[in-house]
Amino acid sequence: MANKNLNAAKTAKKDEFYTQLTDIERELQHYWPHFRDKVVLCNCDDPYESNFFKYFALRFNQLGLKKLICTCYNGSPVQGNELLLHFDGFDAEPTKIAYKVEITEVKDLNGDGAVDLSDVRYLLQNDKNVLSTLKTGDFRDPECIELLKQADIVVTNPPFSLFREYIGQLMEYKKTFLIIGNQNNVSYKEVFPSLKDNRIWLGVNSGSQRFEVPIDYERDNTYIDSDGKKYAKFGNICWFTNLDHKKRHEELDLVCRYSPEEYPSYFNYNGIEIGKTADIPYDYEGIMGVPITFLDKYNPDQFEIIGIGLELANMDIVRSRLGKLNGGPRLYVEKGKEIVRLYERILIRNKHPQRYDDNKAN
Numbered sequence: 302m303a304n305k306n307l308n309a310a311k312t313a314k315k316d317e318f319y320t321q322l323t324d325i326e327r328e329l330q331h332y333w334p335h336f337r338d339k340v341v342l343c344n345c346d347d348p349y350e351s352n353f354f355k356y357f358a359l360r361f362n363q364l365g366l367k368k369l370i371c372t373c374y375n376g377s378p379v380q381g382n383e384l385l386l387h388f389d390g391f392d393a394e395p396t397k398i399a400y401k402v403e404i405t406e407v408k409d410l411n412g413d414g415a416v417d418l419s420d421v422r423y424l425l426q427n428d429k430n431v432l433s434t435l436k437t438g439d440f441r442d443p444e445c446i447e448l449l450k451q452a453d454i455v456v457t458n459p460p461f462s463l464f465r466e467y468i469g470q471l472m473e474y475k476k477t478f479l480i481i482g483n484q485n486n487v488s489y490k491e492v493f494p495s496l497k498d499n500r501i502w503l504g505v506n507s508g509s510q511r512f513e514v515p516i517d518y519e520r521d522n523t524y525i526d527s528d529g530k531k532y533a534k535f536g537n538i539c540w541f542t543n544l545d546h547k548k549r550h551e552e553l554d555l556v557c558r559y560s561p562e563e564y565p566s567y568f569n570y571n572g573i574e575i576g577k578t579a580d581i582p583y584d585y586e587g588i589m590g591v592p593i594t595f596l597d598k599y600n601p602d603q604f605e606i607i608g609i610g611l612e613l614a615n616m617d618i619v620r621s622r623l624g625k626l627n628g629g630p631r632l633y634v635e636k637g638k639e640i641v642r643l644y645e646r647i648l649i650r651n652k653h654p655q656r657y658d659d660n661k662a663n
Contacts, residue, residue: 318512318533320458320481322352329356331505331546332479335454337365342452344440345459345467347373348402348425348432353457358421361407369404370448374438399438401448402431440467449474454544456480458512465491468541472500479504479544484537487593488609488645492541496596497606504540505548507597511535539597553598555583555651564589568622568633568640569615572648586654590632590646607648 343353354371361369402425409416410423425432435444440459449455449470455478459467464482469491471478484507486492495501511534514523523533557563559582564573572588575581578595588607599606607613610632619633620626622640633640 318458318461318514318535319350320352320512321510322356324506324510325352325356328479328504328506328540329456331548332542332544333364335477335544338367339453340368340370340451341366342448342455343369343371343457344445344449344455345374345457346371348400349373354402355418355421357456358404358407359416359418361404362416367405367453368451369402370452371400371402372435372438372440372445372448373400374440399435401433401435401438403433404431440470446470446474449476453477454479465489468492477543479540479542482539482541483535484539484593484596485645486541487596487647488611493609497608499601501541501543502549502599502601503596504542505546507537507539507594509534509536510538550600550602552600552603553578553581555581555655557582559585565634567614568635569618570610570613570632570648572632574632574634574643574646581651583651583655585651588648588650590643590648593645593647595647595649603652605650605652607650609648610643610646613648 341357343351343357346353348354348371351371351373354369357364357366357369404421404424407416407420407424410420410427413419436442437445439445440449455471455476458481461483464486468480468482468486468489471480472491472495484503487496492501511532514520514531514533516525516529516531518531518533520533522535523531525531557580559573564575564582564585566573567590570588570590572590573585575589575591578591578598581589581591581595590610611630614630614632616626616630619640628642631642631644632646633642635641
């Protein structure tokens with residue numbers, strides 16, 4: 302039991318990634334109309350530290366929210382945030398308690414003529430109906446599931462190690478959401494079928510992103526800033542959502558023309574290899590394999606997602622050629638006398654391929 306608890310503590314520490322307010326603002330600006338008169342749940346968000354809580358509390362009136370609910374899992378190991386509060390009646394340290402915050406209005410409580418973070422702080426310190434404790438704060442706990450049922454939209458950065466379970470729960474309860482994850486998560490069985498069927502998609506922004514982490518967090522890609530806060534930088538970060546946005550309907554400009562010399566066929570699937578999204582030919586009618594980064598440009602009106610390499614690749618023909626497989630199912634291409642295993646590919650078809658003459662005329 303001791304080893305199990307120790308491993309759980311290590312995992313929890315590795316999952317402590319605090320999203321920067323600038324990254325939240327950069328993404329959320331594209332969804333404002335969706336939030337009017339809605340109950341928003343941030344269920345992985347310590348009110349002591351979470352910039353998601355700060356964002357929605359400060360913009361509660363601008364967004365026209367009906368209610369904001371934030372919960373956290375037994376507090377946070379990160380300390381020193383500007384919203385750090387002290388509450389009468391709680392003897393334990395903040396790091397030992399799981400909190401729930403419910404806000405239904407944010408007013409100019411200190412009379413300074415503006416609604417800002419000081420008003421949010423005053424509200425939490427003086428209204429005992431706003432803040433309360435939870436048993437664990439775990440999103441899987443029954444009391445947290447009851448809060449999930451109340452929510453119209455869920456917005457948060459869930460624990461990376463629990464992403465499968467987290468998004469699976471959102472889909473089970475048919476929730477609208479906007480959450481952060483790694484782009485490699487698209488291949489998960491809990492994710493890809495919904496991407497393929499256009500029940501979820503990627504948000505507006507993706508790429509490298511930095512997160513605040515505990516000061517004792519150990520990883521090569523960390524640094525400490527001038528304020529003494531520690532940050533870790535990760536690549537391939539993206540947002541997963543089922544909230545519509547304009548970028549999702551922007552047509553990808555295709556400028557390349559298909560030729561068999563430039564686009565090799567797969568050894569173990571009936572389709573052609575596209576190394577970069579920018580190289581998708583405008584005139585090819587068949588199935589094409591593209592990197593998972595294609596999903597950042599995916600327009601469901603322009604392309605159809607057929608499947609994913611790990612599910613559709615014919616590995617029997619690869620096994621007959623190689624005898625022994627290195628790794629799981631993937632698509633292969635021939636290079637000289639060898640066949641080469643590729644990174645994961647999304648298989649797509651252009652819904653409106655153009656003939657060369659048509660494209661030239663335009």
